[in-house]
Amino acid sequence: MIKHRALALLKAVSTFKGGISGAFLLLLVIGALFAPWLSPYPYDQQDLGIMNQAPSLTHLFGTDEFGRDVLSRMITGARTSLSVSVTAIGISVLLGLVLGATCGYFGGTFDRVVMTVIDLTWSFPEILIALMLVAIIGPGLEGVVIAIAIAYLAQFTRLTRTQIMSLKSETYVEATISLGAGHAHVLFSHLLPNALAPVLVAAMLATGDAIILEATLGFFGLGAQPPTPSWGAMMSSGTAQLFIAPWVILLPGLAVALTVVFINLFGDAVIAALDVRAKFREA
Amino acid sequence: MLLPVFFVVSLVVFFIIHLVPGDPIDNLMRAGSTPEQRLLIEAKYGLDRSLVEQYVTWMGRLLTGDLGNSIIQGRPVSALIARNLPYSLELGIAALLFSTLTGIAAGVIAASYQGTRVDDTITGFILLGSTVPSFWLGLLLILVFAVWLGWVPVSGARGWSSLILPTIAAGLGGIALVARVTRIAMIETSRQDFVTLLHAKGLPPFIIQLRHVLRHAMVPVVTILSLRIGWVLGGAVTIEYVFARPGLGSLLIRALNQRDYPLVQGCLLMLAMAVIIGALIGDIVQAAMDPRQREARA
Amino acid sequence: MLLDLEMLRISFGAFAPVDQVTLSVDRGEILGIVGESGSGKSLTATAIMGLLPRIGGQVAAGTIRFDGTDLVGLPERQMRRLRGGRIALITQNPMTSLDSMMRIGPQIDQAARLHLGLSRSAARARSLELMADLRIPDPASVYDLFPHQLSGGMKQRIVIAMALAGDPELLIADEPTTALDVTVQAQIVQILVDLVRQRGLGLILITHDMGVVAQACDRVAVMYCGRVVELAEVDALFAQPRHPYTQALIRCIPRHDMARGTMSAIPGVVPSAAAQPPGCRFNPRCARVADRCRVEIPELRIGVSGNGVACHVAEAA
Numbered sequence A: 001m002i003k004h005r006a007l008a009l010l011k012a013v014s015t016f017k018g019g020i021s022g023a024f025l026l027l028l029v030i031g032a033l034f035a036p037w038l039s040p041y042p043y044d045q046q047d048l049g050i051m052n053q054a055p056s057l058t059h060l061f062g063t064d065e066f067g068r069d070v071l072s073r074m075i076t077g078a079r080t081s082l083s084v085s086v087t088a089i090g091i092s093v094l095l096g097l098v099l100g101a102t103c104g105y106f107g108g109t110f111d112r113v114v115m116t117v118i119d120l121t122w123s124f125p126e127i128l129i130a131l132m133l134v135a136i137i138g139p140g141l142e143g144v145v146i147a148i149a150i151a152y153l154a155q156f157t158r159l160t161r162t163q164i165m166s167l168k169s170e171t172y173v174e175a176t177i178s179l180g181a182g183h184a185h186v187l188f189s190h191l192l193p194n195a196l197a198p199v200l201v202a203a204m205l206a207t208g209d210a211i212i213l214e215a216t217l218g219f220f221g222l223g224a225q226p227p228t229p230s231w232g233a234m235m236s237s238g239t240a241q242l243f244i245a246p247w248v249i250l251l252p253g254l255a256v257a258l259t260v261v262f263i264n265l266f267g268d269a270v271i272a273a274l275d276v277r278a279k280f281r282e283a
Numbered sequence B: 001m002l003l004p005v006f007f008v009v010s011l012v013v014f015f016i017i018h019l020v021p022g023d024p025i026d027n028l029m030r031a032g033s034t035p036e037q038r039l040l041i042e043a044k045y046g047l048d049r050s051l052v053e054q055y056v057t058w059m060g061r062l063l064t065g066d067l068g069n070s071i072i073q074g075r076p077v078s079a080l081i082a083r084n085l086p087y088s089l090e091l092g093i094a095a096l097l098f099s100t101l102t103g104i105a106a107g108v109i110a111a112s113y114q115g116t117r118v119d120d121t122i123t124g125f126i127l128l129g130s131t132v133p134s135f136w137l138g139l140l141l142i143l144v145f146a147v148w149l150g151w152v153p154v155s156g157a158r159g160w161s162s163l164i165l166p167t168i169a170a171g172l173g174g175i176a177l178v179a180r181v182t183r184i185a186m187i188e189t190s191r192q193d194f195v196t197l198l199h200a201k202g203l204p205p206f207i208i209q210l211r212h213v214l215r216h217a218m219v220p221v222v223t224i225l226s227l228r229i230g231w232v233l234g235g236a237v238t239i240e241y242v243f244a245r246p247g248l249g250s251l252l253i254r255a256l257n258q259r260d261y262p263l264v265q266g267c268l269l270m271l272a273m274a275v276i277i278g279a280l281i282g283d284i285v286q287a288a289m290d291p292r293q294r295e296a297r298a
Numbered sequence C: 001m002l003l004d005l006e007m008l009r010i011s012f013g014a015f016a017p018v019d020q021v022t023l024s025v026d027r028g029e030i031l032g033i034v035g036e037s038g039s040g041k042s043l044t045a046t047a048i049m050g051l052l053p054r055i056g057g058q059v060a061a062g063t064i065r066f067d068g069t070d071l072v073g074l075p076e077r078q079m080r081r082l083r084g085g086r087i088a089l090i091t092q093n094p095m096t097s098l099d100s101m102m103r104i105g106p107q108i109d110q111a112a113r114l115h116l117g118l119s120r121s122a123a124r125a126r127s128l129e130l131m132a133d134l135r136i137p138d139p140a141s142v143y144d145l146f147p148h149q150l151s152g153g154m155k156q157r158i159v160i161a162m163a164l165a166g167d168p169e170l171l172i173a174d175e176p177t178t179a180l181d182v183t184v185q186a187q188i189v190q191i192l193v194d195l196v197r198q199r200g201l202g203l204i205l206i207t208h209d210m211g212v213v214a215q216a217c218d219r220v221a222v223m224y225c226g227r228v229v230e231l232a233e234v235d236a237l238f239a240q241p242r243h244p245y246t247q248a249l250i251r252c253i254p255r256h257d258m259a260r261g262t263m264s265a266i267p268g269v270v271p272s273a274a275a276q277p278p279g280c281r282f283n284p285r286c287a288r289v290a291d292r293c294r295v296e297i298p299e300l301r302i303g304v305s306g307n308g309v310a311c312h313v314a315e316a317a
Helices: A004-016 A017-033 A070-106 A108-122 A126-137 A143-152 A153-168 A173-179 A182-220 A238-244 A246-274 A279-282 B002-019 B023-030 B035-045 B051-063 B077-112 B117-131 B136-146 B161-192 B193-200 B207-225 B229-241 B248-258 B261-289 B291-297 C041-051 C078-083 C105-113 C122-131 C151-162 C182-199 C210-216 C234-239 C244-251 C312-316
Strands: C003-012 C017-024 C029-032 C058-066 C086-090 C170-172 C201-207 C217-226 C229-233
Touching: A004 A017, A017 A070, A017 A246, A017 B261, A070 A108, A070 A153, A070 A182, A070 C217, A108 A153, A126 A143, A126 A182, A126 B002, A126 B161, A126 B229, A126 B248, A126 B261, A143 A153, A143 A182, A143 C244, A153 A173, A153 A182, A173 A182, A173 B207, A182 A246, A182 B136, A246 B117, B002 B051, B002 B261, B051 B117, B077 B117, B077 B161, B077 B207, B077 B229, B077 B248, B117 B161, B136 B161, B136 C182, B161 B207, B161 B229, B193 B207, B193 B291, B193 C086, B193 C170, B207 B261, B248 B261, C003 C041, C017 C029, C017 C041, C017 C058, C017 C201, C029 C041, C029 C182, C029 C210, C041 C058, C041 C086, C041 C151, C041 C170, C041 C201, C041 C210, C086 C151, C105 C122, C105 C151, C122 C151, C122 C182, C182 C201, C182 C210, C182 C234, C201 C210, C210 C234, C217 C234, C217 C244, C229 C244
Parallel strands: C017 C229, C029 C201, C029 C217, C086 C170, C170 C201
Antiparallel strands: C003 C017, C003 C058, C217 C229
């Protein structure tokens, strides 16, 4: 199974769409990992003498209102934005797998109660849920991580539950259960491994949405607090800055959009290679 | 369905004040308040009583329309909301109409030319529409149309021309969603036997698409819209802030940043109510569309 | 001849699931096309209706001559005028063949308004008349119902009424009884037979049920893996089946005088379009297979009688 998935990943990368988007994402991750070494300037080095300068050879993406290098801040910002989104979705997937598997496998009252609450959060826009949670936890990166994790919980719980339920009714699983296999054995050796692929693909796509959500919260000033840069936080100076130095606002937004486009393209390629589209339709 | 949803939402909103780290009274006070003010607030919110008691009192006030007073502005939250609500409704409805109509049109065209370059182009725009942050699109629109071209006002809510850019920015995500669902639903409906038979009757394809296939495809579209009507609303929250428009969104963001908790509670409750009412309207529309459901209700 | 298919080849990309199909049907005649699922019966019908492009296929070779005009390559506008007008289709599953969101009546009216140019009220009158002809009780109230309010048999009558609304000369019924209860099946077949006898229509009746063939058809084309393996008059076919596949099909019909437990089935399965055997496509399942059958595809040779068989062994006999 593992080998099969590695093969599918290889197949995805070998397509044009998958190759291009995979390469971009790889570069981005490398950039984020080695941000301190790759940035031309320290991200927090202020120089009020060169405020709001347009892109030039010394500052490729220009400078912001404190004279900081925008490119350096974007590279470091990638680190914040990516780690926040990936951590948040990681937590969300883990919780969703546990909740969804429990609901799907055991059913009953627990399932009904959990699914009622899940369906409830499902009808609220992620941004509203996130705002509500940030209101509780308070602004800052931890708040954003938890808010995003809970905002996407509904999606993963539902997907896992549907997967588990359809797998559970398959003959080989019913046979295993009737042979007296324990719940844990059935869940961990038969159901979860097979349910994982679509959930992971969904998680990858959701990471894209999480990047947007992080950017939005950052833009509202509720995410990363100064001087830590994140793509969203960089744009929080908003319209005022837009008139003076639009590159400070436009470039981080472009980075968000491009990243999410490539995540989606790569996700499509993986879906095609794994051939899990049919499972998606069921859910 | 409606009542339990409202109950859960009200519980969550009620507990916001109590879940916030630190003393709720500190959170309710502005820095530099005197001890007398502290006692006043404590008495006002009944923070010395049990949580259940507090909730019941709060709920009772809520049902009479009393949402408390804004800490920062000192005015009743209900009055602030009442002043801002019309602007949010205006933008929300405009964005909903715009995204639904454009989304359906785009979905129908893409499905009718499935597999051609037209389809690829629209599908590409759908992808872009769901990946561009709406606030950023708003900023971009301001820069191009208001700053560079000077066609429309930069911000505010004066007259219909100030509504154009916010509507586009807030509606974008909705367009992508509606177009995607419409396209898939049209394509899947087209594969059904009855559509083959309509073609076998010799009906022109565009009549089949518009009069028959679209009608069926609208069922899942309405379902998605009713489930995610808050989508448009969520978009509007962000966009109001970008365009410095008055409205629940701007009010909420400002309240969040100023830690004005009664106002945060009020705004969240109103937005949640809007989502619930939207879902309800969606249910009714959906039932009216399907002859089987229509009969079951009659 | 009303309809003449010659050496028809249908392709989907590199695959040709239907090849070298030759058959014909005249006015007042019922031609049965029998075969297992995947034999290309329905694709042949789709090709005659000109609806292959909808499912991604095309006619790669051969002719489909309808009343003297070759339909292959006919402009879509002209094809549309024939479709539902002079040529009509009855589909397999009445449960899914009607628009569930539209009332019954207007669905029948459509073809008459489109092809006969009738007004709304004239089309309605005609639809009510057709419904009465098809023994649908209380047509006037059924006219205003939605499909889910009717039984399967009634729905199939409505589908037939829809097909007749454009006053067709050729009717193609693609497994019209498969989805129905056994008791209703015979009624529907009888309705179709009566239509042909009374109105002089040509009817192509696609089925996998040899019983229906015996009950209704004048002539039969037996298809296997996209080819016609035997073409014969119905009496000759049942009295003296020549192709081993036809013989096997007839053996599979359960009869009341059969001893218990002697139901026979054809061994093996229909090969998929991607895994066709070389030579005669039936050879892996054939009881009388010869060496030649494994290399050379037999051609359908039609004699002066109009009957023919595509089998090396049967020809040699």
